[in-house]
Amino acid sequence: MKRDIASEHSEVVKQMALRHQAWEQTLAPLGEIPNVRADRPIIPTGHGWATAE
Structure with missing residues (x-):
């Protein structure tokens, strides 16, 4: 069960x-x-690192 308790704890929020x-x-x-x-x-194919321009 989910319940929004933000309004009850405004300082914490x-x-x-x-x-x-x-x-x-x-x-x-x-x-x-x-x-x-x-x-x-x-x-690229093979070994190595991919690079971007």
Whole structure:
């Protein structure tokens, strides 16, 4: 059974939101999404690492 108790514990919700916001500020910025071309495979065949331009 699930029950939303946020309204009963608004101070806890507020503290959690502040902690989440502080944690979120420690994350590295998102990188750019690589441009994937249809004529070039993303993962090459054989051994090695896949790279994006």
